[in-house]
Structures are given as C-alpha cells and as structure tokens.
Amino acid sequence: MPILTYLTLSITGLSVSFESTLTTLFENQLSDPLDISASIVQGSVVGPASYVVTASDLHPVSSHNVIVKYADDTYLIIPANNQNTCKAEIQHIEQWANCNNLKLNRSKSKEIVFTKPRSCRQTDLPPPIVQGFERVQRISVLGVTLTYNLSMTTHIDNIITSCARVLYGLRTLRSHGMPPPALHAVFQSTALAKVTCFSSLVGIH
Numbered sequence: 001m002p003i004l005t006y007l008t009l010s011i012t013g014l015s016v017s018f019e020s021t022l023t024t025l026f027e028n029q030l031s032d033p034l035d036i037s038a039s040i041v042q043g044s045v046v047g048p049a050s051y052v053v054t055a056s057d058l059h060p061v062s063s064h065n066v067i068v069k070y071a072d073d074t075y076l077i078i079p080a081n082n083q084n085t086c087k088a089e090i091q092h093i094e095q096w097a098n099c100n101n102l103k104l105n106r107s108k109s110k111e112i113v114f115t116k117p118r119s120c121r122q123t124d125l126p127p128p129i130v131q132g133f134e135r136v137q138r139i140s141v142l143g144v145t146l147t148y149n150l151s152m153t154t155h156i157d158n159i160i161t162s163c164a165r166v167l168y169g170l171r172t173l174r175s176h177g178m179p180p181p182a183l184h185a186v187f188q189s190t191a192l193a194k195v196t197c198f199s200s201l202v203g204i205h
Contacts, residue, residue: 054100061085061092070142086129106132112139117150143197159194166191 024031048071055074060067062085068075076093078086094104111133128135138147138154145155170183 054102058093058096061088065089073142075141083129090130106130107134109133110139111135112137112146112148114146115149162194163191 023033052069052071055069058067058069058074060076062082064079064082065085066077068077076089078089090104096102097104109130109132111128111130112135138145140146145158147154166187170187173186174183
C-alpha cells in the first residue's frame with residue numbers, strides 16, 4: 001500500500017494590494033506604462049514575500065492532511081488512508097486561489113505517490129487522482145530530490161555530479177592564479193554547502 005500522496009502545486013499570479021506599472025526598454029525606446037492590477041511578475045524580489053502573506057490563511061480541508069508552504073512553493077501531503085479527500089483539497093485550493101486573485105496551474109503541478117522503502121511486496125498504485133496533474137517518480141523539494149520509494153540514491157548522485165563540476169571549476173581557477181584563500185571560500189560556499197545541507201536533512205553528523 002502507498003504510505004502517502006505528495007502534490008507540489010504551482011500557484012501563479014501573486015496578488016498585490018498596491019498599484020504598479022510596467023514599462024519595457026528596448027534599443028533605447030521606452031514603452032508606455034502599462035498598469036498591473038492583478039499580479040506581480042514572477043521572479044520579482046517581492047513576489048515570494050507577497051505570497052507568504054497571501055497564503056497565510058490557506059489551510060487543508062481535512063485535519064489529517066498537511067499543506068507546507070515555503071516562499072512561493074506549496075506542497076499538499078495526504079496520507080494513504082485519507083486519499084479520498086484529495087479532490088476536495090484541490091477544489092478548496094482552487095477556490096482559495098480565485099478569491100485571492102491567483103491561479104492553480106495544473107499543467108505545472110506534480111503528483112508523487114510514496115511507497116514503503118525496500119518493500120518486497122508488489123505495490124499497486126492508485127490511478128492519478130487529480131486531473132491535469134502529472135504523476136512523477138521523483139520530485140525536487142527545496143533542492144533535495146525525493147523518489148517514490150524514498151531512496152536518496154538519485155539525490156546523492158546529483159550532489160556528486162554537482163561537486164565534480166565545482167572541483168573542475170576550482171582547478172581551472174587555480175590554474176589562472178586564484179589564491180588559495182579565495183579557492184577555499186568558493187569551495188565552502190558551493191560544494192561543501194551542498195554536502196552539509198543534505199547531511200543535516202537526513203541526520204548525518
């Protein structure tokens with residue numbers, strides 16, 4: 001049996017409570033200002049902070065489910081014994097989004113069903129629950145790659161590959177004369193940061 005269903009939601013169109021305009025500069029030609037009354041352009045500095053404030057009143061319908069919000073990332077976690085509430089939760093989120101001038105983008109939202117790790121029994125997964133959501137076998141959560149069977153092999157492989165690229169870059173920088181203290185600072189802020197962040201998440205000291 002699955003142990004839980006994990007949905008990562010793509011909610012776009014961050015609402016704002018102040019008037020703003022948008023202009024575009026291209027080849028020294030400045031366009032006329034265009035009023036923005038519905039949302040903040042994604043990627044803006046105030047976007048995640050605005051979403052944190054807006055989503056403070058977003059709560060699950062069922063007390064057995066959990067909604068996790070970090071900056072502009074939103075995750076809905078549903079235990080296997082409560083999976084019949086999934087559609088109601090998504091409808092609730094869409095209604096909340098409409099009331100807050102937001103939109104749940106189903107085409108960018110993902111669904112993953114976690115199963116018991118190292119289980120010898122064949123697990124029959126339920127069909128996709130939410131229409132428009134892509135079911136995946138792995139998902140990235142705050143930089144950590146989680147797989148459907150809770151194996152960390154994929155994430156460790158990604159870290160090793162990323163660190164190998166960093167070490168190659170450091171060798172290149174050293175050959176161009178970068179001093180050791182600067183190389184050490186770059187190593188600490190890149191490769192070492194990736195390893196220590198992962199170790200703290202899984203409880204390795």
